[in-house]
Amino acid sequence: MTPQEFDAFYSASFSRLTGQLYALTGDWSEAQDVVQEAFIRAWDRRRGLDPGEAPEAWVRTTARRLARSRWRRLARGLHLAGRDHGREPPAVEPPGEEHLVLVAALRDLPEAQRCALVLHHMCDLSVEQVAAETGAGVSAVKSRLARGRNALAAVLTDQTPTGEEGKLRV
Structure with a gap:
């Protein structure tokens, strides 16, 4: 995928992927962060991404895994710190x-x-x-x-x- 193709791909799918990850995580900020990180990783692999082979699915799967990994690290850190790990993050309106x-x-x-x-x-x-x-x-x-x-x-x-x-x- 050329840099121009990647830019077009990013522009066309960032908002959609963020909305999808928001539905999965329930946290708008987290959704934006993991989608952005997934796109950074996709940029590093752009030469191997084929526009005909669902690069959006690759970014979505990567973002989902990043969100899961962050949640696990946060839960583990709160557990180790002896805090109430059932506490909800600040709600996004x-x-x-x-x-x-x-x-x-x-x-x-x-x-x-x-x-x-x-x-x-x-x-x-x-x-x-x-x-x-x-x-x-x-x-x-x-x-x-x-x-x-x-x-x-x-x-x-x-x-x-x-x-x-x-x-x-x-």
Whole structure:
């Protein structure tokens, strides 16, 4: 990928990826940080990134792994410091009540279900693509999607924020 192609790729996908990582992490600042770091790593690998082979998936997976790693380091550090590691970080003001309810409901889901829902419904990936990106089997992804949808429906009842074709909106 040439520097010009990379710049176009960055411009076209940074906001979308940040929104997706925000849905996964529940923290806008953290989402911006990990997406930016993932793009820095992608820049170092740009010659090996092929625009036809889903470089956005590579950046998203890298950002997701960075977020998970940061969370583990933070939890471990708080545990070692003897602090209350269940304490929530300062909340970021979401744009509306519907948005806040959905993000909170997603945050309460197990990571595997949350990840499957965000990748499938927000990133418009097929079940097979979600399986490839997460390393899970197709049947596991289908199960996670079904369980995640059921858990969200139970929490959100008739306030479930959906758009066309049942796509989750954030």
